[in-house]
Amino acid sequence: MTNNKIKLGWIEISPEESNLEIIDVGEKHFRRKKAFITGIAGQDGSYLAEYLVDLGYEVHGIVRRNSTPENQHNRIDHLEDKVHTYYGDLLDQGGLERLLDKIQPDEIYNIAAQSHVRISFDIPQFTVQTNALGVLNMLEAYRRACPKAKFYQASSSEMFGLSVEDDNFQRETTVMNPVSPYGCSKVFGYNIVRNYRRAYKLHTVNGILFNHESPRRGSNFVTNKVAKAAAKIKLGLQDKLELGNMDSYRDWGHSYDYVRAMHLMMQHDEPSDWVVSTMETHSVREMCELVFSHLGLNYKDYVVQNPKFLRPEELPYLKGDSTKIRTKLGWEPTYTFKEMMEEMVDHWLKVYTK
Ligand code: GDD
Numbered sequence: 001m002t003n004n005k006i007k008l009g010w011i012e013i014s015p016e017e018s019n020l021e022i023i024d025v026g027e028k029h030f031r032r033k034k035a036f037i038t039g040i041a042g043q044d045g046s047y048l049a050e051y052l053v054d055l056g057y058e059v060h061g062i063v064r065r066n067s068t069p070e071n072q073h074n075r076i077d078h079l080e081d082k083v084h085t086y087y088g089d090l091l092d093q094g095g096l097e098r099l100l101d102k103i104q105p106d107e108i109y110n111i112a113a114q115s116h117v118r119i120s121f122d123i124p125q126f127t128v129q130t131n132a133l134g135v136l137n138m139l140e141a142y143r144r145a146c147p148k149a150k151f152y153q154a155s156s157s158e159m160f161g162l163s164v165e166d167d168n169f170q171r172e173t174t175v176m177n178p179v180s181p182y183g184c185s186k187v188f189g190y191n192i193v194r195n196y197r198r199a200y201k202l203h204t205v206n207g208i209l210f211n212h213e214s215p216r217r218g219s220n221f222v223t224n225k226v227a228k229a230a231a232k233i234k235l236g237l238q239d240k241l242e243l244g245n246m247d248s249y250r251d252w253g254h255s256y257d258y259v260r261a262m263h264l265m266m267q268h269d270e271p272s273d274w275v276v277s278t279m280e281t282h283s284v285r286e287m288c289e290l291v292f293s294h295l296g297l298n299y300k301d302y303v304v305q306n307p308k309f310l311r312p313e314e315l316p317y318l319k320g321d322s323t324k325i326r327t328k329l330g331w332e333p334t335y336t337f338k339e340m341m342e343e344m345v346d347h348w349l350k351v352y353t354k
Helices: 003-009 043-055 074-079 093-103 124-145 181-200 222-234 255-267 284-294 323-329 337-353
Strands: 010-013 023-025 028-032 034-038 058-063 083-087 107-110 150-156 203-209 241-243 273-276 303-305
Touching (some): 034 043, 107 255, 284 337
Parallel strands (some): 107 150
Antiparallel strands (some): 023 028
16 A cells, blocks of 8 residues: 555544554554445446545445346446445435435545436436436435535536637636536536535535546447447448537547546545546547548448437537646646547457457
């Protein structure tokens, strides 16, 4: 155990505090920090759990019950013996409160959501219940069960909607003008987190994360949909790829880099709101070009538009200014856009050549 790890994943306690896993370093006593993650089985939840386990945290998390339990833990199968999972749901405040009361976490990461923007037009009420009321349920459970903990809320660049500053960026001070039920629900979550920070003096943090991807991304989000289809086309397993709007721009980073940012902002003494982004933007078309050319193909020969994948209202352009987290906390992404997309394509090539 290095001193560095003691700082990050362990917390200093008084000698009287009883805990099975206390370690002594000279005069000082430490125990593992405890984290509670909603959405632990999702892309970000799984990277975050991995990262925190590695730092020495005791990690707890909830997964939603569904009728095919075989698939529910796919992304965290490799952590089976290292994390504690429970059934839970953001709509079940009583259950959340009982768990928080029992676990008494030091840090709560509220990452669970109905996270698909186009699908939020199909199931708007469920989206708003989960992403807006769900945040309030978590805050109430936290306020009652463990108010000394710190609370992270997964806020989103989708909240900016149509607003772009004169220098073509969106940042912490940009006005929010959401264009989807998902975006509207996230604005409520963001605001109620700020409200509870001021009203009850709780340590609540908003991470305003721009799009973040990885091989663990659901394959109905555009990057992984394109990466997976291109790999299948290359291997002769698929002929065409149907997409919606190819002229929207996104600021795409890697989920691994973004969960490091979540943890970092939770270690800062002052609770605040932080934009996390690469500060670059690319169109869906450019992303297709990059992915197909990595495989020696021309995307124009395979990609067709299907109106089914268009949105009733589109968010055309995102580019985040993450100067605040870079200068105050020293965060930097480690992946370039190209490296990330190639990692995703190579992942699918491996899956389908087995
Ligand atoms: N999903 C999808 N499928 N998107 C497509 C397709 C398609 O077939 N064709 C074009 N697109 C375009 C969408 O219209 C959108 O402009 C862009 O690709 C990105 O879509 P998604 O990958 O679905 O992500 P998103 O930007 O809508 O939302 C993601 O990022 C948000 C952060 O801004 C999600 O991860 C949200 O949960 C997250 O908050």
